[in-house]
Amino acid sequence: MTLLLSNDDVDRLLTMEDVLGSLESAYCELGEGTALNTLRVDLLVRGPKPNSVYGFKTMSGSVPGAGVAGVRLNSDIVHWPEIGRSQRRVKIPSAPGNRYVGLVLLFSTHTGEPLAIFPDGCLQRLRVGATNGLGAKYLAREDASVVALFGSGWQAAAQLMAMCAVRKIEKIRVFSPTAANRKAFAEEMEKTLKVEVRAVDGAEQAVKGSHIVAAATNSVDPVLMPQWIEPGMHLVPPRDRSAWPGARELRRHRPLAHSRQRRAGGFGGRPLRRHEDGRASRAARGAAQAPGRLHPELHGTADDLRGGPASGVLRHARDSRDHARRGEEPQPLLGIRDGRGHEPGVPDEPGGSG
Numbered sequence: 498m499t500l501l502l503s504n505d506d507v508d509r510l511l512t513m514e515d516v517l518g519s520l521e522s523a524y525c526e527l528g529e530g531t532a533l534n535t536l537r538v539d540l541l542v543r544g545p546k547p548n549s550v551y552g553f554k555t556m557s558g559s560v561p562g563a564g565v566a567g568v569r570l571n572s573d574i575v576h577w578p579e580i581g582r583s584q585r586r587v588k589i590p591s592a593p594g595n596r597y598v599g600l601v602l603l604f605s606t607h608t609g610e611p612l613a614i615f616p617d618g619c620l621q622r623l624r625v626g627a628t629n630g631l632g633a634k635y636l637a638r639e640d641a642s643v644v645a646l647f648g649s650g651w652q653a654a655a656q657l658m659a660m661c662a663v664r665k666i667e668k669i670r671v672f673s674p675t676a677a678n679r680k681a682f683a684e685e686m687e688k689t690l691k692v693e694v695r696a697v698d699g700a701e702q703a704v705k706g707s708h709i710v711a712a713a714t715n716s717v718d719p720v721l722m723p724q725w726i727e728p729g730m731h732l733v734p735p736r737d738r739s740a741w742p743g744a745r746e747l748r749r750h751r752p753l754a755h756s757r758q759r760r761a762g763g764f765g766g767r768p769l770r771r772h773e774d775g776r777a778s779r780a781a782r783g784a785a786q787a788p789g790r791l792h793p794e795l796h797g798t799a800d801d802l803r804g805g806p807a808s809g810v811l812r813h814a815r816d817s818r819d820h821a822r823r824g825e826e827p828q829p830l831l832g833i834r835d836g837r838g839h840e841p842g843v844p845d846e847p848g849g850s851g
Contacts, residue, residue, distance in 0.1 A: 630659025
């Protein structure tokens with residue numbers, strides 16, 4: 498029998514610990530070559546609203562150890578408005594009932610039957626948080642206890658749940674542009690996580706003295722300045738790296754992506770004109786990327802973490818912790834991010850930095 502689940506069902510049934518365990522097993526199989534992912538494919542055409550893009554996205558994979566294969570698809574309309582003097586990437590809930598459209602279809606690798614069909618909303622939120630949580634598990638200082646978070650929107654809570662699941666977090670500082678949003682978010686998360694969560698008035702104030710700096714923002718403008726990065730910090734960048742330090746600054750650190758695979762896609766028809774929205778045009782055009790290639794700045798991927806090409810990164814992480822204990826200055830570690838390496842593209846999660 499095929500299960501038809503709602504977002505509420507998924508939210509009620511799955512915990513962050515469940516997702517962390519499943520993802521870690523899947524990444525191990527991916528590293529061993531038994532699990533497989535296809536390229537993510539984005540088909541992009543001019544959207545129905547001014548300066549918007551319609552995107553049809555598909556991605557699929559199989560984890561034989563779990564006996565499943567799945568495909569995720571999204572049908573989205575995206576635009577890039579100015580909000581609070583910052584440009585944001587915002588999905589437009591255009592389906593009936595002001596809904597987003599994203600589905601996961603899960604199949605059995607033993608019988609071929611469809612096992613479940615459900616929306617991707619709550620699951621992808623947990624998956625994004627858990628992916629970054631795995632990065633912190635393997636790369637952050639073992640004594641990491643202070644987290645800085647950019648954002649108070651849809652993705653932000655899952656980031657904090659994941660960090661608290663893999664490290665003994667004692668203090669969290671949250672910054673987002675809207676004071677009321679960050680204050681309400683901090684109060685809610687303090688009750689949920691039973692740790693101190695404080696809304697702060699500036700980004701630098703959030704970052705200073707933190708051990709983990711995470712971003713759950715849809716801003717395409719910079720939110721982290723390279724001069725704020727301190728020795729031994731674990732950095733969790735947003736998907737749109739234009740909001741993060743550039744390649745020149747990152748060469749001093751140890752960046753990882755969550756997978757070697759990148760994306761394929763195309764923009765149908767004429768590209769958006771620069772005077773309509775230069776940034777949107779750049780993000781929308783995309784380009785087919787060759788799979789199996791690491792960006793030259795990357796030091797490894799999540800599927801390498803249990804051995805293989807990135808094992809040296811784990812040694813570096815342990816060395817950084819040793820340096821920190823001795824009062825020396827380790828290099829910051831740029832953690833695993835949920836993205837496809839360093840190429841531009843259209844992110845897939847609603848919500849934002851608040």
